[in-house]
Amino acid sequence: MRLSLSVLAVAAVCVLHGIPRATGEDIGTAERVARVTRAAYLMQGWYDPNKGLWLTAGWWNCANILQVLADLQEACPNCHLTDKVWSTTWDKAQTGNGFKDFKNSYYDDNAWWALAWLKAYDLTNNPRYLNSASLLFDDFVTTGTNATCGGVWWNRPREHNTAIANALFISVAAQLANRKDNKKYYVEWAKKNLEWFQNAPLLRPNGLVQDGVSISKGCAVGGGFYTYNQGVILGALIELNRAAPNDTYLPYAQKIADAAISIMVDKNGILHEQGDNTTTNPSLGYDGPSFKGVFIRNLGRLAKEVKSEKYRVSSTTTRRVSGNQVTKAIAPSASTGPVHETISRVLRSTNLEWTLSSPL
Ligand SMILES: *[C@@H]1O[C@H](CO)[C@@H](O)[C@H](O)[C@H]1NC(C)=O
Numbered sequence: 093m094r095l096s097l098s099v100l101a102v103a104a105v106c107v108l109h110g111i112p113r114a115t116g117e118d119i120g121t122a123e124r125v126a127r128v129t130r131a132a133y134l135m136q137g138w139y140d141p142n143k144g145l146w147l148t149a150g151w152w153n154c155a156n157i158l159q160v161l162a163d164l165q166e167a168c169p170n171c172h173l174t175d176k177v178w179s180t181t182w183d184k185a186q187t188g189n190g191f192k193d194f195k196n197s198y199y200d201d202n203a204w205w206a207l208a209w210l211k212a213y214d215l216t217n218n219p220r221y222l223n224s225a226s227l228l229f230d231d232f233v234t235t236g237t238n239a240t241c242g243g244v245w246w247n248r249p250r251e252h253n254t255a256i257a258n259a260l261f262i263s264v265a266a267q268l269a270n271r272k273d274n275k276k277y278y279v280e281w282a283k284k285n286l287e288w289f290q291n292a293p294l295l296r297p298n299g300l301v302q303d304g305v306s307i308s309k310g311c312a313v314g315g316g317f318y319t320y321n322q323g324v325i326l327g328a329l330i331e332l333n334r335a336a337p338n339d340t341y342l343p344y345a346q347k348i349a350d351a352a353i354s355i356m357v358d359k360n361g362i363l364h365e366q367g368d369n370t371t372t373n374p375s376l377g378y379d380g381p382s383f384k385g386v387f388i389r390n391l392g393r394l395a396k397e398v399k400s401e402k403y404r405v406s407s408t409t410t411r412r413v414s415g416n417q418v419t420k421a422i423a424p425s426a427s428t429g430p431v432h433e434t435i436s437r438v439l440r441s442t443n444l445e446w447t448l449s450s451p452l
Pocket residue numbers: 233234235236237238
């Protein structure tokens with residue numbers, strides 16, 4: 093769900109100090125681990141253990157912050173930075189926020205949480221996290237499929253059919269296929285939705301994934317080109333390729349990543365959302381940071397999967413998206429004034445993605 097301005101707190105100045113700068117210089121493993129550890133502690137300074145969430149970050153953004161922390165834990169297994177976060181968030185976030193079982197009206201939000209719990213399961217081996225992800229997927233299948241134009245719905249009132257909800261559905265299905273007994277069932281769902289995704293066709297002639305299909309316009313593809321739409325499908329294809337190998341999946345992912353790098357990164361190496369106007373759609377200024385973090389996380393996975401330096405953010409294409417540069421790139425509406433506190437918090441998690449995607 094994209095945030096509306098009404099749920100945001102009043103702006104406050106927040107100086108962006110202490111953020112790891114993924115500037116691409118060779119800082120060495122120890123220094124990199126020190127930086128991500130420091131940044132994680134700073135992130136946790138905004139953690140509200142009573143709510144299990146990060147102050148002022150939105151519901152879906154928090155699920156992504158959990159994924160960042162999981163990546164950090166994976167990168168630094170002995171740091172034990174996330175030990176308490178999983179159980180505290182699992183206990184508190186669903187009760188304190190009225191979203192029992194991490195379910196709300198937006199299927200994409202639910203799927204972000206499913207992905208977060210899948211990471212928690214991988215790290216802890218605790219079956220309750222796998223079960224949470226599995227229940228969220230069951231709910232998606234039983235209430236959110238059969239959208240008018242095919243694929244899955246974006247929300248329970250069945251208003252929109254978006255690329256993001258569909259890519260997340262494929263990703264969760266493929267991850268469950270690789271972790272649950274009933275592999276065939278999950279693979280079938282993932283393949284069915286991927287087929288729809290390809291035929292819609294959400295991949296446009298410029299090689300980028302567009303935002304969705306319009307029910308009122310005869311299922312025509314439309315909307316902006318957002319970085320997270322380029323990102324989630326990469327992770328989905330990687331995971332599906334592990335569950336049910338197909339020679340077309342990784343080349344498909346690379347085609348999208350190549351297009352995103354060539355079209356969405358400007359000559360200064362700044363990553364931009366495309367086809368949106370931050371004057372008419374200011375809320376993107378608050379979701380934009382998370383969008384880019386999602387893209388970078390999945391691009392990093394692709395770099396590892398196909399063993400290509402081309403997709404590493406430490407390569408020249410995207411390395412300048414850090415520090416003040418990232419502020420301008422991801423929050424153009426705030427680039428001339430103080431950084432909005434909400435942005436800076438989500439921004440910090442995005443910066444963590446950047447650091448983690450560089451080789452540790
Ligand atoms: C989708 O259609 C199938 C086949 O008609 C049906 O079994 C299933 O219950 C439907 N699911 C939803 C969410 O409407």
